[in-house]
Amino acid sequence: xxxxxxNVNSLRVRLPHLLDWLAANAPDVVCLQETKCEDGNFPSxxxxxxxxxxxxxxxRGYNGVAILSRAGxxxxxxxxxxxxxxxxxxxxxxxxxxxxxxxxxxxxxSVGSDKYAYKLRWFxxxxxxxxxxxxxxxxxxxxxxxxxxxxxxxxxxxLLWEGKIHVSAAERDALxxxxxxxxADAFRLFEQPEKSFSWWDYRxxxxxxxxxxxxxxxxxxxxxxxxxxSCRIDPAPRRLERPSDHAPxxxxxxIP
DNA sequence: ATGGTAGAAACTCTA
Numbered sequence: 001x002x003x004x005x006x007n008v009n010s011l012r013v014r015l016p017h018l019l020d021w022l023a024a025n026a027p028d029v030v031c032l033q034e035t036k037c038e039d040g041n042f043p044s045x046x047x048x049x050x051x052x053x054x055x056x057x058x059x060r061g062y063n064g065v066a067i068l069s070r071a072g073x074x075x076x077x078x079x080x081x082x083x084x085x086x087x088x089x090x091x092x093x094x095x096x097x098x099x100x101x102x103x104x105x106x107x108x109x110s111v112g113s114d115k116y117a118y119k120l121r122w123f124x125x126x127x128x129x130x131x132x133x134x135x136x137x138x139x140x141x142x143x144x145x146x147x148x149x150x151x152x153x154x155x156x157x158x159l160l161w162e163g164k165i166h167v168s169a170a171e172r173d174a175l176x177x178x179x180x181x182x183x184a185d186a187f188r189l190f191e192q193p194e195k196s197f198s199w200w201d202y203r204x205x206x207x208x209x210x211x212x213x214x215x216x217x218x219x220x221x222x223x224x225x226x227x228x229x230s231c232r233i234d235p236a237p238r239r240l241e242r243p244s245d246h247a248p249x250x251x252x253x254x255i256p
Numbered sequence: 257a258t259g260g261t262a263g264a265a266a267c268t269c270t271a
Contacts, residue, residue: 001264009262009263009271010262010263012265013262013263013264034263034271036263036264060262060264060265061265061269061270062263062264062269062270062271107270107271108268109271117269147271201260201261201271202260202261202262202271203259203262204259204260204261205258205260206260206261206265242262245261245262245271
């Protein structure tokens with residue numbers, strides 16, 4: 001089973017890139033973030049023509065998460081159950097006995113802002129919910145844009161970013177509490193190239209200079225981590241015309 | 257300290 005996650009930064013704008021990428025990589029399940037479209041505008045026909053069905057938790061203009069799959073998901077849930085949230089940031093479903101969660105963690109804007117406080121509250125609710133999910137679903141995979149670079153090696157210039165949004169101690173602690181429910185960062189189960197990042201600012205030629213962060217993660221429960229055979233970032237779509245600012249992350253599990 | 261770019265939407269916000 002090939003899992004993937006990609007913050008597409010507008011599903012409608014990125015649809016050609018997405019369809020090409022699906023054809024080239026043939027993933028079984030793909031988590032998307034920042035679809036930025038309402039459920040009524042979800043491009044179901046185009047995706048079905050490519051062999052994928054989608055479930056979507058969208059909203060007008062901002063946010064929006066989806067999961068694409070070959071066979072369709074069972075037991076779809078939207079949002080974090082005990083956390084009232086007007087923003088569409090979580091969708092989950094079962095695929096072949098694997099519980100897959102697509103998450104778009106709040107950006108947080110800047111340390112100390114209202115959005116930062118919301119981000120930290122949101123993380124706490126996520127951790128609590130995932131702890132209960134893991135108890136029910138031993139095969140749990142949480143994929144998405146976490147908007148936190150877990151460690152300094154996930155940051156192109158740790159000194160420049162020290163204490164800033166995506167890197168601050170409170171955000172890293174919040175992410176650590178999510179991982180601590182019993183999940184592994186699949187990317188770090190394997191040897192990886194130095195300076196591997198999944199997001200590069202559109203500005204100042206950041207991608208060309210590899211000034212990025214690794215903030216798009218695949219978190220696996222122990223049962224799935226034991227089956228994980230590879231995890232890598234694919235920077236190819238970031239080189240295209242009109243790219244998303246994020247690259248997709250691919251993860252292979254030894255599940256037929 | 258600021259500004260740089262992109263997307264959605266609608267003359268501004270979010271990232």
